[in-house]
Amino acid sequence: AAAVSWAVEKNITAGTSATTFSPNDTCTRAQILTFLWRAVGSPKQTGDNPFSDVKSGDYYYDAALWAYDMDMVDSETFEGSTPCTRAATVMYLWKNAGWPDASASAAFTDVSENVDYAEAVAWAVENNVTSGTSDTTFSPDDTCTRGQIVTFLNRAIH
Numbered sequence: 001a002a003a004v005s006w007a008v009e010k011n012i013t014a015g016t017s018a019t020t021f022s023p024n025d026t027c028t029r030a031q032i033l034t035f036l037w038r039a040v041g042s043p044k045q046t047g048d049n050p051f052s053d054v055k056s057g058d059y060y061y062d063a064a065l066w067a068y069d070m071d072m073v074d075s076e077t078f079e080g081s082t083p084c085t086r087a088a089t090v091m092y093l094w095k096n097a098g099w100p101d102a103s104a105s106a107a108f109t110d111v112s113e114n115v116d117y118a119e120a121v122a123w124a125v126e127n128n129v130t131s132g133t134s135d136t137t138f139s140p141d142d143t144c145t146r147g148q149i150v151t152f153l154n155r156a157i158h
Contacts, residue, residue: 002154003147003150003151003153003154003155004021004023004147004150006150006154006158007035007039007150007153007154008021010038010039011038012035012038012039012150012153013031013034013035013038013146013150016146021146021147022146023145023146023147023150024145024146024147025145025146026083026084026143026144026145026146027083027084027143027144027145027146027148027149028080028081028082028083028084029073029078029079029080029081029082029083029084029088030058030059030060030063030064030078030080030081031060031084031146031149032084032088032089032092032144032149033060033063033064033066033067033072033073033092034059034060034063035149035150035153036063036067036092036093036096036153037062037063037066037067038063039153039157040096040157042062043066044062045062045065045066045069047065047068047069049061049064049065050065050068050076051064051068051076051077051078052076052077053077053078053079053080054078054080058080060078060080064078064080067092070095070096071095072091072092072095072096083143083144084143084144084149085140085141085142085143085144086130086133086138086139086140086141086142086143086144087115087117087120087121087138087140087141088117089130089144089148089149089152090117090120090121090123090124090129090130090152091116091117091120093120093124093129093152093153093156094119094120094123094124095120096156096157097123097156099119100123101119101123102119102122102123102125102126103126104122104126105118105119105122106118106121106122106125106126106132106138107136108121108132108136108137108138109136109137110137110138110139110140111138111140115140117140121138121140124152124156127155127156128155129152129155129156130152130155
């Protein structure tokens with residue numbers, strides 16, 4: 001609840017209606033990257049749109065271009081309605097933090113040291129952004145809810 005209040009107060013997100021936030025709804029790539037973009041001040045992008053599936057009228061247009069410039073999304077399609085996973089979430093937050101080194105790797109049986117998000121997981125755990133879903137698992141492919149995303153954002157940025 002505190003993270004939701006923070007996100008609404010900082011204009012990072014609004015509810016899904018005038019009276020609801022829908023914390024248990026799945027968060028999409030467009031939503032998390034828009035939330036993150038707003039949390040860092042909504043920097044205006046000036047480059048060309050690299051995405052074939054993002055139009056200038058989309059609410060996430062500037063956030064998508066920013067995410068591309070930050071190397072968070074690097075394909076020709078943005079796929080904004082894709083559900084955001086735990087692995088993608090920590091990658092976005094880690095890249096936003098400047099790709100910092102973690103002092104140790106995270107010890108999860110489902111996160112190999114060879115995967116591209118291993119350093120992001122270690123950083124997120126070390127910085128109390130999130131923990132595992134159990135003592136031994138991170139569950140990188142689990143999708144995140146809106147409530148989880150604003151909680152992770154609050155911990156990473158606040």
